[in-house]
Amino acid sequence: MPEGHTLHRLARDHxxxxxxxxxxxxxxxxxxxxxxxxxxxxxxTRAHAYGKHLFHHYDDAIVHIHLGLFGRFFTHEVPPPEPxxxxxxxxxxAGRAIDLVGATQCELVTPGDVDAIVSRLGPDPLRRxxxxxxxWQALQRxxxxxxxxxxxxxxxxxxxxxxxxxxxxxxxIHPLVAASDIDHDQWSAMWDQLRQWMRSGVRTNRIxxxxxxxxxxxxxxLARERATYVYRQEHCRRCGTPVRRxxxxxxxxxACESCQPRPASSA
DNA sequence: TGGGCATGCGCAA
DNA sequence: TGCGCCTGCCCAT
Numbered sequence: 001m002p003e004g005h006t007l008h009r010l011a012r013d014h015x016x017x018x019x020x021x022x023x024x025x026x027x028x029x030x031x032x033x034x035x036x037x038x039x040x041x042x043x044x045t046r047a048h049a050y051g052k053h054l055f056h057h058y059d060d061a062i063v064h065i066h067l068g069l070f071g072r073f074f075t076h077e078v079p080p081p082e083p084x085x086x087x088x089x090x091x092x093x094a095g096r097a098i099d100l101v102g103a104t105q106c107e108l109v110t111p112g113d114v115d116a117i118v119s120r121l122g123p124d125p126l127r128r129x130x131x132x133x134x135x136w137q138a139l140q141r142x143x144x145x146x147x148x149x150x151x152x153x154x155x156x157x158x159x160x161x162x163x164x165x166x167x168x169x170x171x172x173i174h175p176l177v178a179a180s181d182i183d184h185d186q187w188s189a190m191w192d193q194l195r196q197w198m199r200s201g202v203r204t205n206r207i208x209x210x211x212x213x214x215x216x217x218x219x220x221x222l223a224r225e226r227a228t229y230v231y232r233q234e235h236c237r238r239c240g241t242p243v244r245r246x247x248x249x250x251x252x253x254x255a256c257e258s259c260q261p262r263p264a265s266s267a
Numbered sequence: 268t269g270g271g272c273a274t275g276c277g278c279a280a
Numbered sequence: 281t282g283c284g285c286c287t288g289c290c291c292a293t
Binding site for chain 1: 273
């Protein structure tokens with residue numbers, strides 16, 4: 001379930017569980033075996049995230065992880081159960097164990113590689129150094145629809161399909177509006193909203209964009225349901241209009257064309 | 268049992 | 281623009 005908040009939450013948890021301790025590292029699936037052998041028994045020094053990228057720092061090595069669409073971590077008490085065959089990277093500390101499965105990337109990298117990865121990314125709303133002006137500058141250079149630009153990690157690092165859909169809905173912006181038609185004040189407000197949602201996402205480990213008062217939900221219902229206005233909804237949670245969806249940048253984009261008027265320029 | 272789907276992304280054309 | 285890759289889970293059969 002990886003958008004940026006997921007990776008920051010993982011970094012926070014992994015840091016708490018492992019930083020400053022020696023850990024056992026293994027690679028049941030085999031692909032990461034040589035690296036795991038090198039890391040086994042080493043001191044885990046820290047974990048950090050940038051956008052959707054997670055980094056595990058050991059005393060003299062760094063592991064770079066990108067979950068892709070399917071990747072996830074399973075967490076266990078210690079001692080952990082026998083790993084399933086698909087576990088690529090297992091870390092066992094004093095009190096917790098984690099299993100990485102299905103990730104697009106899990107590799108040893110150098111500090112230089114980390115710099116190169118981060119340099120391709122736009123500002124991250126979850127980082128103190130995340131600068132919305134940098135995002136604004138990048139957005140100005142994009143000659144595409146806003147629904148496409150928001151998925152571009154060089155504009156904002158950490159936004160995925162849910163935040164794209166919900167952010168545009170919150171501002172009444174149709175995904176097919178040209179990125180260049182977003183004005184500066186609007187962008188600043190979008191950034192603030194995104195940062196608020198993502199911070200909350202790190203705390204609760206899920207995405208909630210609905211206002212509980214507006215939708216009239218109990219806390220119980222809020223905890224159970226997909227708490228979005230248009231993302232994977234049949235009908236707009238605000239006005240009831242059927243939600244439309246179409247392929248944009250290879251992913252389903254969702255919008256309520258009553259709350260988010262379609263730009264005149266698009267057919 | 269198997270098809271479809273999922274909060275990504277890079278690459279070939 | 282379309283495809284391939286990584287895996288788990290849910291649903292229909």
